[in-house]
Amino acid sequence: MTTMPAQPSAQTPIAASDVMLELRHLSKRFGSTEVLHDIDLVVPRGSFTVFVGPSGCGKSTLLRLIAGLDAPSDGRILIDGRRVDTLPPAARGVSMVFQSYALYPHMTARRNIGFGLKIAGGSAADIEARVARVAGMLQIGSLLDRKPAELSGGQRQRVAIARAIVRDPKVFLFDEPLSNLDAALRAETRVELARMHADLGATMIHVTHDQVEAMTLADQLVVLNGGRIEQVGPPADLYRRPRSLFVARFLGSPQMNLFTATAMAASHDGTTATPSGATPSGATPSGAMPSGASCIGIRPEDLTLADQGGAAIATGRLIMVEELGETRILHVDIGAASVDGRPVTLRHRPAPPAIGSPVTLTADPADWHPFDSQGQRLPR
């Protein structure tokens, strides 16, 4: 078995025959501005890979390079073992679905879906059969004689997805296809996409701003930051073991809390300076605070009030309670013990203390995420 070489993005190597798409040292410059820097990525055959990152990080540009709508400045793109970055879009075996649907307004849904097959010279009977099969799959069979103007946004997006599926591409590329839909339809279409992925066993690459969409759809999540890959892996791994402060703070809502290492160390010897002036009980377990740590991240669901037991890490004052129905989010001012001075948040189900009450916070050391001053995770 040949395996892929180790990569800077630290992906787990897989057998070459399991690779569908490979990006090697890919860069993109617009004029003198480099917007993608030396991207190395492997997309396994049949995977649902999601690109996420803040606005302007290069997600769409990366997708456009794969689709062939833009040319890379450096590097190579391989699909199913074949170099494609020198080929026109239609010859690459990819289908792209855009946020804006991009349907032909004067054509019925049926013609829109079958158009690519017709251009490729398919027979009328074959096109009709394939369009009918895909329309059935997406439950738009009764809408095929309508033009885009006679369809809702969600229905148009299904037609656009059907048009991508019917061409039976090696790789599907989705550029924020759900972002024009309302919340309910978005959730519904997300489930449909996941089902479609399972049914077709296809390789899909999806770009989104929405981290719920990213976490739920992806089997491989690619977090981009400033034109570079920050981390690649299964969503749960990135959430539980973010390699950088950037990934730690990008995934999760509310964001991961950041405690200064000084405050955490002080809680260890009982000298914590806090707004409430209370002295924390308990001790910081040895090993939880690696040397060189600049801050400790703790997710809101891993932080608890001291009356529930555990070693105290900070004290503060309850300043706000967000009622979410099944749970609550408590906001606690811990003063300078918080890295950015902002209140920390914790998820809390029982009835909360009164606003203004002094509270003591605890967290299992296993749930601490230590980072150095460069924002890199430290080994424990």
Ligand SMILES: Nc1ncnc2c1ncn2[C@@H]1O[C@H](COP(=O)(O)OP(=O)(O)OP(=O)(O)O)[C@@H](O)[C@H]1O
């Ligand atoms: N044709 C272009 N000419 C010059 N700069 C461009 C061009 N296209 C994109 N850029 C720049 O490249 C960077 C990456 O843009 P891109 O659209 O890929 O980001 P994105 O992550 O998809 O952003 P968003 O989430 O806002 O859609 C941005 O700084 C953008 O201004």
